[in-house]
Amino acid sequence: MKNLKPILYHFCRLLLGGLFVYAGVVKALDPTGFAGEIANYQILPYRLNFLVATTLPFVELLAGLLLVINCKVRSATLVIGGLNLVFMLALSSLLVRGLDIDCGCFRPGAHTSVQAALWRDAGLMVLAIVTFFGSDRRRA
Amino acid sequence: MSNRPTCLELCKLLRDAALIVLLATVAGAAINGRLLWQVWSGRTVISSESLPVGELLPMPVSLPELKSLPAGEVLLLDARGRDLYLQGHLPAARNLPWGEIETLLEAFRNEVPVDRSLVIYCSGYGCEDSFLLAQRLMVEGYADVRVFEGGLPEWQDAGLPVEEGQP
Structure with a gap:
């Protein structure tokens, strides 16, 4: 049982980090398309959609990279957890307003329902919590 | 629960988290500077x-x-x-x-x-x-x-x- 804990931690860290690196890269490659996907949420004004689309993928990418290389794990997990919380709030607002759009979570044009995206984010949150509390505080 | 951060550690974690966000935001804005300038000045976005x-x-x-x-x-x-x-x-x-x-x-x-x-x-x-x-x-x-x-x-x-x- 004692040996399982580090394995579980490294598995969650690498999975979470890898997913965020992937999400960051695909969105960073098409900032204009991603701005359109953010615009579909009808939350931000025109120019801010572009500002978020050009910066958010790099936050995902850097936080994901830090997890993958096992550096500043707790701070990077805090960033990822915070982003995930914002994503879940934005997705919930879609449900409340009855908007049925593609979530824009990963690859542009990939059609994931809002409910499926919320469940996926809840899973990512579990990974983030396991990673945060499983990490060695001296290496945080 | 020895892995729980203390108040001081949490402050340091939050500071580092803010630094990660700031660094990545600046990098993203710099790399996409041309696109952002085009949007802000109302110019064409399609390259x-x-x-x-x-x-x-x-x-x-x-x-x-x-x-x-x-x-x-x-x-x-x-x-x-x-x-x-x-x-x-x-x-x-x-x-x-x-x-x-x-x-x-x-x-x-x-x-x-x-x-x-x-x-x-x-x-x-x-x-x-x-x-x-x-x-x-x-x-x-x-x-x-x-x-x-x-x-x-x-x-x-x-x-x-x-x-x-x-x-």
Whole structure:
């Protein structure tokens, strides 16, 4: 049982980090398309959609990279957890307003329902919590 | 629960987290500086590399320029599909969906003289239909064809009125 804990931690860290690196890269490659996907949420004004689309993928990418290389794990997990919380709030607002759009979570044009995206984010949150509390505080 | 951070550690973690966000945000804004500058100055967002080489390139028109044009000086064309057009479009804009250009072009040519100034828009955010329609109309002989790249989203965001249904 004692040996399982580090394995579980490294598995969650690498999975979470890898997913965020992937999400960051695909969105960073098409900032204009991603701005359109953010615009579909009808939350931000025109120019801010572009500002978020050009910066958010790099936050995902850097936080994901830090997890993958096992550096500043707790701070990077805090960033990822915070982003995930914002994503879940934005997705919930879609449900409340009855908007049925593609979530824009990963690859542009990939059609994931809002409910499926919320469940996926809840899973990512579990990974983030396991990673945060499983990490060695001296290496945080 | 020895792995639980103390108050001081939590402050350090939050500081590092803020640094990660700041660093990545600055890097993203710097790498996409040109795109952000284009958006902020109301210039065209589509890069000319994504369009066929050797084709005619329409001139972009910014929102302030479009607003300053006297009413009726240009014919506004909405290149989006009919359903989207009916839901809301720029005042007095006429619908010429890029997807139906082959069937609608002849009637358009008979009705609109080639010396008429045209401004074409679609859904913004890199939507290419307005550019493709503009190029096609230039090939058809229309000399003054411009593209409002911000399209309906930028227009609406500026708090300007939108018409529903037919003009």
